[in-house]
Amino acid sequence: MLIYHIVLPEKWNSLVSSEHYAAESLETEGFIHCSYRHQLDGVLGRYYANAGEVVILELDTEKLTSRLVEEPSTNNEIYPHVYGPINRDCITGTETRML
Numbered sequence: 357m358l359i360y361h362i363v364l365p366e367k368w369n370s371l372v373s374s375e376h377y378a379a380e381s382l383e384t385e386g387f388i389h390c391s392y393r394h395q396l397d398g399v400l401g402r403y404y405a406n407a408g409e410v411v412i413l414e415l416d417t418e419k420l421t422s423r424l425v426e427e428p429s430t431n432n433e434i435y436p437h438v439y440g441p442i443n444r445d446c447i448t449g450t451e452t453r454m455l
Contacts, residue, residue, distance in 0.1 A: 358448070359390040359424075359436045361413045362404060365452065368411045376441035377413075387425070387437040390415065395435065402430070404455060412451045419446035 363379065371377050379388045391399050396412065404410050417424055422440025429435040
């Protein structure tokens with residue numbers, strides 16, 4: 357299964373050579389926010405409308421080494437949350453998108 361995580365280019369570029377990626381939310385909320393493909397446009401509109409540019413990471417959950425939990429979030433909709441760092445080899449693609 358594929359899930360997606362949105363990150364700002366500056367943050368992503370600073371971590372390109374790292375083995376693991378950890379969003380700030382891992383420390384502040386205990387997990388990394390992710391989305392299913394059909395949720396991306398809504399998340400981008402709600403939280404990144406003024407970002408200018410974002411990088412969308414495509415994650416293969418079969419290769420993810422941290423725990424994945426599907427749980428309610430915005431509007432009580434079920435979202436995938438990663439409880440730990442994202443290992444580099446589960447990132448199967450990236451897309452840079454201008455907003």
